[in-house]
Amino acid sequence: MTQTERWLLQGATVVTGDPDFEDLPCGDILIEDGRITAMGRELRVEGCRVLPLAGKLVMPGLIDTHRHTWQTPLRALGGDWTVLDYLAAVRVKLSPVFLPEDVHAGTLAGALEALDAGITTLVDYSHCITSPAHADAALQGLQDAGIQALFAYGHAQGPSPSPAFPTPEHRFADARRLREGPLASDSGRVRLGIALSEMQVPWEQSRAELLSARELGVPITLHCSAWPVTGPSEVEQLGRDGLLGPDLLFVHCTFSGDEDLARIADSGGSISATPESELQMGMGFPVVGRALRAGVRTTLGCDVVASNGGELFTAMRLALQSERGRANALAGLPRRLDLKAGRMLRMVTQDAADAIGLGAVTGSLRPGKWADLVVLSADALNMTPLGRPRDAVVMQAHAGNVESVMVRGQLVKHQGVLLGTDVAAVRRKVLRARDAVLERVGGLSALLADQAALQEHWNLGDGLADDAG
Ligand SMILES: [Zn+2]
The missing domain is CATH 2.30.40.10 (Urease, subunit C, domain 1)
Incomplete structure (x- = not known):
């Protein structure tokens, strides 16, 4: 073809x-x-x-603006996880033991799952890059699947720096390697983006990551205000340093105040809400209704198939009905529904395309x-x-x-x-990856390590206060 x-x-x-x-x-x-x-x-x-x-x-093909595609081998292990469970199991334990072949298997299988569900464009928040070979493997998975994607190169490191990237600058250089090589074009089916570290790193590092991404001239995405943190929010810090802009795609923002939403709206930035993972894991209430009222371009993502589903029809309905449920509960007997069903479609098509700079070439059906x-x-x-x-x-x-x-x-x-996909072979690859990574961490039962250790790696605000008391 x-x-x-x-x-x-x-x-x-x-x-x-x-x-x-x-x-x-x-x-x-x-x-x-x-x-x-x-x-x-x-x-x-x-x-x-x-x-x-x-x-x-x-x-129009659907556009998922937030998925950690590499995590596909972990499917359905975390149906009962909170966000603390998720961080302990996936980010602290599992992510360091993923080899390039596991990242490839997960990314390929996850991108094919997305295509199968009508997602033609994916923002892959690829934050299991512990060596250049991991980056290449993730990129290869997207290319092999045939999906259109923003490969958002993740700067987050595991619980400790990997030998291949002793400093953040080594990661910046690796992203630049892709920008000057296979992802030099902005019109290719897979394009480069950058996914920033979360607030487990000092703000100065996040700032350096952002500035290096701007030098590459690619879209930038970041997890943002998914739980209450101590100190200023990401949006506040970016605004203070004059770094907000339309190239930023903020993920979650469930704990963003109205001032932060106004800042994002004013700067032309976008939000990706992932209602299914947010509602499950205790990442606050989906921001969709508030973000729309604030005039923020609002889009949807699937996030984590380790815990929830990987398709956007469910995400649309969860986002819509949770927001309606919230508003209706306040209204008593509502006279009308403010958020309209048809409005949701724009979030997973044109608005999502605009959020990653592709609005002129995809996101709706029109000549050209x-x-x-x-x-x-x-x-x-x-x-x-x-x-x-x-x-x-x-x-x-x-x-x-x-x-x-x-x-x-x-x-x-x-x-x-x-078409052109040996689904049985892909299944074998992803099953092999699942078995391999679980074996390396000592099995399922070892996944949920003492969560108190999380405090060393993440700014969790008062999230663990009850346990500590
Ligand atoms: Zn995420």
């Missing part, structure tokens, strides 16, 4: 997700050289491959953009009758409805099957 192919998608319900192009109850989409070149009713075009889509729904799109089985029982198509995508669809997926006009999933 090459990008020179011309495709005509025919007769689908088209949800464009684009303010300038109305949804079509029965529309065609022409794709040439990977891009959408025409949309409309009954397009007459010769010499292209026709995909008849009567009964189906075509929509990449054909990054999803075909949903709108004729399935759970979507029949279709009702209001945009609402049906948010309120009714699930990942099992994702029938076909295109990334830049290339069909990567067709009629339920991932």
